[in-house]
Amino acid sequence: MPQQKLYVLLVAVDEYHEDSFRVGDLEGCVNDIEAVETLLKKYYKSLKPRIIKLTNAQATYQNVVEYFQTHLIAHADENTTLLFWFSGHGSRQNTDPMFYKLSPEQKDETLVCHDSRAVANGQMWGQDLADKELAVLIDLAAQKGAEVVTVFDCCHSGSITREGEERPGTSLAVSSFTRQVADRSTFNRSSTTRNQYLQGYYQKHRLATVPEGCHIALSGCQKNETSKECLIDGQKRGIFSYYLQKVLQSNPGISYAHLFEQVKTHVARHQFRTPQTPNFKEADYFNTHRSFLAAQATKSQAIPFEVKYDTYSKEWKIQMGASQGLPQSNQPIHFAIYDNPQLNKKPIAYAAATSVGMLSSGLKLKKGKLKPQKEYWGILLSIPNTALKVNFEGNSWAESRLTKQQAKNGAINFALDATLPHDYKAKFERNKWYLLKNEEELFKENLVGRFVNKLDQIGRWHMFLNNLNNQTHLPAHIFDLTIQGKDTSQKINVNTTRQKGRFKCIPNHTREPQKMWATPYEVVAQNPLSYPVFFTLLYFSPFYGIQVYYNEPVEANSGLFKLIDHKSFNPRDRDQVTSYLQLIVSTQKLQDHFFSQPDVIRDEVRFSEEADEQILRPDDWCTITLEVKLHKA
Template identity: 35%
Template structure:
C-alpha cells in the first residue's frame, strides 16, 4: 500500500533501563515490538526508512524523546503529513496537582493520578537525586498540540501499563511467561511546582490563575485502560506485547482498515487472549477534537462510500454486534426486522453471512445468522441492511424519489412538512439540504456523497432521541447536569430531568476583550463550562456528547465516575458561536449515564458541510446493565 501522504514516525522501545534505576525490572519484548512496527511501516505502508526514527534502550532518555518528537515529528509536520508516535515500555502513574483535579472524578488518592511514560533515565537515582522525571500525559499533550498547530494527522500508540498499583514480578501461567509493563509510582511534589515541560502549565497558572488542557485533534490507541496492566509474552515465535502483536497482525491482513474497524477487530482479540491466561487487558481507543475515527489508518483518507461497519463477535455462545439502545437502536419487539450483512474485511465485495437482530442490549444487539456461517473464534464487521421502523423521513421534491438514494437509515418522501428536505434540480446537477426552510448545505449532485450526508442526519437524530424510559437502578435527579456561562453567574441551567432548554443572547465583544479576539467569531463567543454530579451509590460511566446544528457529533467526555462525586468538569468551551445561517443556533449537549463503558468512536461523526473544520475500576458488586440520558438544548441568538 502506497501512502497518499508523507508519514514521519518516532518509535520508542525500552527493554533495559538505566543501571541505577530504582524499582524497575527489565522487559523483553519492547525492541521486538519496535522492529515489528518499523517493518509494518516500511513494507505495508512504504514509508521511507529515513522518515522513521527509533529510540532504543539508553537512547530513549526523557530529553531525547522530547527532542526527537519536536525535531523529527513536529518539524516535518504539515497538512499533508501523518506523524506517528509509538511507545513500548513501562508505564506508571503519579499524583495530580490540585490545579488539574477539577478534571478528575473522585476525591480519593487513587483517582487523583496522571499517567506517565517511564523513560530510560527517569527512575535513575544518584545519591539523593533523581536525574530525570517520567514523561507525563499532560506533557505529551503539549507536544501533540505543537504538531497539531501545523495541521498534521496525529496518531499516538502506547503499549504500556496505565496503572501504578500492580507488582512488577514475572509469573508462570499456562506454561507461558507473562510480564506486566508497569512500575510503581514515584513520590513527587503534590503541587504545581514540578516543572512540567517548558513550564507550560506553571506559566499558564501565573498568567490566568487556572489551568486548561490542550485539546488537539489526534487519536490515541493504547494497550490498556488507565487502571489496567499491559502484558507481554511469547506470541508468533517471539516475545511480544499482546496489544502490539494483534495491532500488527490486523494491519498485515488489511492495511486499508479505518481506525474504528481496526479497534473493532483487535479489542476482542486482546481481551480474549488475556482472559485465557487469567489476565485482563482492555485496550483504550480515544479520538480528540473532531479527529475522524472512520478515516483510514495512517493516511487519514475517507472513502466516498463512507460505510459504517460495526464489530461483530461471539460472546457467551451468542453473536453480538456493537450497536445497542444507547446508539438509538430500537428493541427487537418494536423493530422486528433489523437485518445485517456480515463481512470478514471491509473491502470484501460480498458478505459471508446475513443476520437478524433477536435482542437489543445496552450497547450491543444479539443476532441470529440466517444465511452463511461464522467462525466462533473469528471477529467480523457488520453493516446495517434494514431498519424499517426507525427510518427517518426526509422530504424530497422529485416524484418518484431517486432510486440511487436508497438507505436503511432514511426514507425519501413527498411530505413537505418533514423537518429536513432534499431539493434536487431537474437535471440532477445540484442539490440543497434544508431544515425547517433554512438552507444548510448546497453543492454538486453525487448520489454516494448525498447518501452519506443524509445517513449522518438520520444517525444524528437516532442518537439524540435515544433514551431509556424505565431505568432499573438510576434516578434522573441523581445526575444533575449544569451549564454555566463563564463570568456570568446568572446565566446557568441545571438539568434535573430528561430534558431542558436555555436561551442565551450573544452580544458582540461582551466576554472577550479586543486583544483576545483572534478570529471574527470570537467577538460573539459565549464562554461556558459544563459540570455534572453522581449522587448515586453506584460507580458509573459518563459520556457527554455535543450534537451541533449541522449534524456533527463530538464526545466531550468519556470516563468512569465514582459514587457520590460532588462535581466534575466535563467540558470547558472557548465559546458558543451563533451561526449566521441559523437564528437561533441550537447546540445540544447530551449526557449518557451507564453501568458499562461506552466506545466514543461509535458516536462521533463529522457534520454535513463540505470541507468545514471546527475550531477507574468497576466495583465488585454485581449490578444489571442500566442507563439513562438527559439533553440540554442551548439556543443562542445575536443581540
C-alpha cells in the same frame, strides 16, 4: 491533489538506565516497533514513511521530546500524517495543583523513558514524560493541520505488569517474569510543577488548561488496567501491538472504528489474571471513519461486529448496541452473519435483533445455522424508523443514482421519503447535489458518493441525539445534570430526559471580536445510586459534529461534581444558535469513538470552545438531553 506524507517516531524501551529507581527491564518492546517498521514499509509504502526509531539508551526523555519537535511537529501540515508509537513502561505521578480540578485523582499519566527516575547523589534527576507534556506536543502538530495518531502499548496506572499466561488453544506461553513500575509519588511525594512541564511551557504561555489538539490515541489498556507482554510465535511481544499489526496486515485500509472492534475482540480472547481492554480515544472531532494513516474518509460501509453464543442468556449476541447506533425499535433490525471479519464470502446466516443493550444486542436466527462453539461476524442490513427522513427533488435518473449509491456505501442512517414533507430535502440540479434544510442550503457536492456520506453522517447525528432507552430503570432526574454560567447567575437544571433551555451570552468588549461573546459555563451532575455508573457527556454541534466532553466512571453516592468547567458558549456573529448537550448514564464503559464525528458542514465558527436500593441491570442506560438556544443579551 498533493501526495499525503507520513512521518513516524517509534520509541521502545526494553533496557532502562542502570540508575533508574525501581524500574525493571522488559523484553518485547523493541520487537514491537521493529514489527511496526516492517509493516509500514510493506503496506504503507505509497505514503513513503519517514521513520525514526529510538530504542533503549536512545529513548531518553530529552531525545523523545526533541525528535517529536524536529521530526514530527517540524514537518506537520495539512498533507501530513504523524505517527508516534511508544512501547515500554507507563506510570503515574503527582500533578501540579493547578490541574487538580481537571484530574480528581490529582495524577499525571506518564511514559517511562530510558532515563526516567534515574538517581544520582540521592537526587532523582530523570523525569517521566507526562500526559500534560504530550498534550502540548500533539496540539502544536494538530494546529498545523496534520493528522496525528498516537499508539501506546504501555500501562497508565500505578503499577505496570507485562505478563503472559498460558491459555489452551493459543500461541501464548507462560512468561517467567513480572514487571512493575510504581507510582512515582510512592518514593518522590512532591508534585510536578508548571515549570517542569516541557521546561516551563505552561508557565511561559500562561496556560490554565491542558490543550487538546485533534488526534486519536490508541492505547493497549484502560487507565486502571495493565498491558501484557507475552511469548507469541517464538518472541516476546506486547499483546496489543501484536494484534494491532495483525489486523492492519490483513486490511491496511481499515478505518479506525473498524480497527478498534477487531483488535478489542482479539485481545479479549486471551484470559489473563487481570483484564486488558484496549482503549481508543479521539479529541477535537478526529474522524474515526478515516482509513488508518491514509487521512482519507473511507466509504460509509457497514462495520462487522463479533457474534457469539451467550451461554448465560442462551442466545446469540452481537457486540453492537445503542452506543454503536442501534435504536430502540418495535420493528425488526436485521443482520447478515459471516464467518470472517473481511466479509469476503457470502453470508452464512441472517438474524434479527430481539433486544438492544448499550454494548450488545440479542439475536434470533432467521435463516442458516451457527455453531455455538464458534465466533462469527455480523453487519447491520437496515434500521427501521430511520432518524433522518429526506425528500428528493430531481429527475428519476438522479433519484435512482442516489439510491444505488446509498446501497453501495452501506449508508443506513437516512431514508428518502416521498409520502410526507420533511425538513430536509436532497436536490439534483445542474449536475450538482444539494442538501437543504427548510429550503436553506446546507452544502453541495459534485460527487454523489461524498453527498451520500455526508447525508449518512447527518442521519447518525440525529440518531444519537434522539436515541432513548424506554426500558431503563435509571430515572433521569436523580442525576441532577446542571449547566451554569461561571460569570453569570444563569443555571439550567435538566430534570427530564429531554429539555429545552436558553443561555444568554454576555459581551466582553475588552476581548478580540471573535471572543467577545464567549461566555464560560460549567456542567455538574451527581450519581446518587448505591452502585457506580459511567457518565459520558456529548456535545452536538450545529454543524452535525459530535464531541465527547467527559467519559469516566463515577463512584456510588458521589455528590455533585464538575464534569467540565473550562468550556464557553460563543454565538460569534449570529444572534441565536442551537446546540445540544447530552449525558449518557450507563452501567458499562463506553468508547469515545462510538460517538465522535467531525463537523459535516465546514465552518470556522465554533459555538462551544475552550475557555481562557435499586435494581442493577447488567446493561442499563439512559440519556438526558438539553437543547440550548444561545442568544445575545
